[in-house]
Amino acid sequence: MKTAIETKNLTLSYGDSIIINELDLQIPKGEITVFIGGNGCGKSTLLRSIARLLKPKNGAVLLEGNAIAKMSTKDVAKQMSILPQSPIAPEGLTVLQLVKQGRYPYQTWLKQWTEKDEEEVTKALKATAIEDLKDRPVDSLSGGQRQRAWIAMTLAQDTDVILLDEPTTYLDMTHQIEILDLLFELNEKEQRTIVMVLHDLNLACRYADNIVAIKDRKIYAQGKPEHIISCPLVKNVFGMDCQITVDPLFGTPLCIPFGKGRCILKEVVL
Amino acid sequence: MSQYKNFRMMKGKVSFLLDNKATIVLIVLLIVAGAIFVLSTGMGDMKLSPLAVLKVFFGGGTEMETLVVQSFRLPRIIVALVVGMALAVAGGILQGIIRNPLASPDVLGLTGGASVAVVSFLAFFSDQNNALTVSIKWMPLAAFAGAGFIAMLVYFLAWKNGVSPIRIVLIGIGISALMQALTTLMMIMGPIYRASQANIWITGTVYGSSWSNVAILVPWTIIFILIAFFMVKNINILELGDDIATGVGGNIQRHRFLLLLISTALVGGSVAFAGGIGFVGLMAPHMARRLVGSSFGALLPVSAFIGAILVMLADLIGRTMFSPLEIPAGVFTAGIGAPYFIYLLFKTRNA
Numbered sequence: 001m002k003t004a005i006e007t008k009n010l011t012l013s014y015g016d017s018i019i020i021n022e023l024d025l026q027i028p029k030g031e032i033t034v035f036i037g038g039n040g041c042g043k044s045t046l047l048r049s050i051a052r053l054l055k056p057k058n059g060a061v062l063l064e065g066n067a068i069a070k071m072s073t074k075d076v077a078k079q080m081s082i083l084p085q086s087p088i089a090p091e092g093l094t095v096l097q098l099v100k101q102g103r104y105p106y107q108t109w110l111k112q113w114t115e116k117d118e119e120e121v122t123k124a125l126k127a128t129a130i131e132d133l134k135d136r137p138v139d140s141l142s143g144g145q146r147q148r149a150w151i152a153m154t155l156a157q158d159t160d161v162i163l164l165d166e167p168t169t170y171l172d173m174t175h176q177i178e179i180l181d182l183l184f185e186l187n188e189k190e191q192r193t194i195v196m197v198l199h200d201l202n203l204a205c206r207y208a209d210n211i212v213a214i215k216d217r218k219i220y221a222q223g224k225p226e227h228i229i230s231c232p233l234v235k236n237v238f239g240m241d242c243q244i245t246v247d248p249l250f251g252t253p254l255c256i257p258f259g260k261g262r263c264i265l266k267e268v269v270l
Numbered sequence: 271m272s273q274y275k276n277f278r279m280m281k282g283k284v285s286f287l288l289d290n291k292a293t294i295v296l297i298v299l300l301i302v303a304g305a306i307f308v309l310s311t312g313m314g315d316m317k318l319s320p321l322a323v324l325k326v327f328f329g330g331g332t333e334m335e336t337l338v339v340q341s342f343r344l345p346r347i348i349v350a351l352v353v354g355m356a357l358a359v360a361g362g363i364l365q366g367i368i369r370n371p372l373a374s375p376d377v378l379g380l381t382g383g384a385s386v387a388v389v390s391f392l393a394f395f396s397d398q399n400n401a402l403t404v405s406i407k408w409m410p411l412a413a414f415a416g417a418g419f420i421a422m423l424v425y426f427l428a429w430k431n432g433v434s435p436i437r438i439v440l441i442g443i444g445i446s447a448l449m450q451a452l453t454t455l456m457m458i459m460g461p462i463y464r465a466s467q468a469n470i471w472i473t474g475t476v477y478g479s480s481w482s483n484v485a486i487l488v489p490w491t492i493i494f495i496l497i498a499f500f501m502v503k504n505i506n507i508l509e510l511g512d513d514i515a516t517g518v519g520g521n522i523q524r525h526r527f528l529l530l531l532i533s534t535a536l537v538g539g540s541v542a543f544a545g546g547i548g549f550v551g552l553m554a555p556h557m558a559r560r561l562v563g564s565s566f567g568a569l570l571p572v573s574a575f576i577g578a579i580l581v582m583l584a585d586l587i588g589r590t591m592f593s594p595l596e597i598p599a600g601v602f603t604a605g606i607g608a609p610y611f612i613y614l615l616f617k618t619r620n621a
Contacts, residue, residue: 048513051516051517052516053512053513053516053517073516073519073520073521074519075519076519077517077518077519078519081517081518082513082517083517084511084513084514084517087510087511087513087514088511089510090366090369090509090510090564091371091559091564092559092560092563092564093509093563093564093565094563094565096274097506097563097564097565098510100287101506101507101510101514101518102518104503104506104507104518104519104520105518105519107503109500110283110284110285111282111283111284111285112285112286112287112503112567113276113277113278113285113286113287114278114282114285115278115282115285117285118276135273137563153514154517157518
């Protein structure tokens with residue numbers, strides 16, 4: 001398995017507090033990798049530093065073997081795109097105007113809308129099924145449509161690696177599945193490397209080829225969901241007791257949390 | 271792509287996407303600005319028909335008409351036009367890079383810095399009889415230096431591993447308040463004559479503009495507006511926020527610095543020759559946004575023409591409506607701009 005992204009001895013901090021400590025991580029090329037972990041465990045911070053939005057205190061991030069800190073930011077942008085958590089579009093900006101910004105790394109003063117630009121933008125609009133919305137202002141769309149517009153922008157960037165920070169936050173269940181299906185298809189059809197942070201462990205198990213569980217500034221476990229997701233892992237990473245069963249539709253691990261709630265079973269299993 | 275027109279030439283070496291609606295808006299504004307320019311030139315103590323004005327422009331007309339138009343009216347109208355453009359473009363850039371609709375040259379303290387410089391200039395270089403000890407021609411330089419110094423100060427104080435938009439705004443507001451206090455203090459401490467002299471400048475006026483002002487201001491402003499147009503794609507991504515701008519490959523700190531520099535140069539030039547004409551930098555870009563949306567390729571040129579129209583109209587009203595009294599143009603930029611601005615907001619409230 002080839003490696004798309006690698007971190008070497010990566011230490012991240014906000015001020016004096018260390019968030020990620022001396023991390024060595026390999027992210028496989030052409031697969032979907034999902035970072036999981038409790039609130040504040042540093043999974044978003046790690047994703048941001050991979051995307052060069054946060055300077056590491058120490059260590060390096062390598063993209064296809066090259067240190068991103070030494071590459072020009074435009075060259076990085078041609079290989080890797082990032083969708084940060086809940087971005088906000090300026091008032092009145094239309095979907096087309098937004099998606100077009102994904103072509104920034106390819107534009108020059110005189111070449112602002114080449115045939116290739118048009119082709120990639122059209123492709124991105126089609127892939128996210130928002131062609132009909134292209135002249136609508138982004139701020140007039142529903143949450144799911146808006147998120148698709150932002151994803152279209154990152155797609156227009158035409159990169160092999162796509163990073164997404166909680167792309168399904170604030171979306172209802174239908175739209176969550178819609179967004180994840182879209183990313184799954186992109187991976188399947190075009191072998192794009194997708195790295196994202198997800199909160200929903202069950203959706204992570206269903207869509208990820210590779211899960212990275214983060215705990216105490218380090219990687220707790222990494223691997224296929226069906227190999228690593230277990231009761232002790234959930235207990236240690238999230239501090240929650242649960243039962244792991246098999247998803248009746250997909251066969252992937254399904255985590256059922258313990259706790260309170262109405263129990264209507266005749267026989268009590270717990 | 272019905273709303274847009276692809277523009278490609280020289281075998282793909284040059285390519286743009288033109289927004290049809292923005293092109294139409296721009297043409298209409300160009301005609302309106304031209305009409306106001308001609309009308310304004312014809313109005314005043316000696317009235318000239320638009321046709322007579324055009325005749326003078328093309329070398330005809332009587333000697334008297336030529337004198338009035340060329341020596342008295344044209345310089346100030348050209349200054350009004352250019353100042354309006356400069357302030358509007360500077361405001362548009364600031365709103366984009368600071369990502370705050372309330373950002374403007376006034377809020378960031380640039381105009382305030384120029385005011386303090388002018389009041390100080392009048393205070394330090396006046397003798398007991400309120401006569402200036404140096405030429406008044408140095409006043410624009412003082413104003414420009416004031417705006418430039420404050421821009422540097424705000425940028426320096428906002429620096430913390432790069433400058434963030436919110437820090438620029440907060441420090442700008444703080445500095446701006448300080449500048450206002452200093453201006454008031456110096457005006458109260460000096461004699462009343464000087465205070466009223468300073469006050470006219472602070473309100474903003476194009477009265478007394480000369481061809482030598484035009485010769486400096488016009489090339490200066492055009493150069494920086496052109497540079498701003500070349501940087502449009504960078505403003506477009508900065509407006510999406512630092513994370514997205516970095517993600518698509520923008521060099522955000524360098525672009526933000528350069529764009530602040532351009533805004534400061536534009537504001538500095540216009541306060542130097544027309545004083546602190548307020549509200550244009552805030553309002554013109556908002557009006558433009560209502561008309562053509564948020565993409566800066568369309569927004570900046572449309573803002574520029576709205577700014578030019580606002581200041582030319584304000585000056586026209588100021589010098590004709592209460593004649594022979596001259597009301598500074600700065601009084602009317604808000605006076606005519608604000609109602610239209612509120613109307614636009616009201617009209618597009620559901621859009």
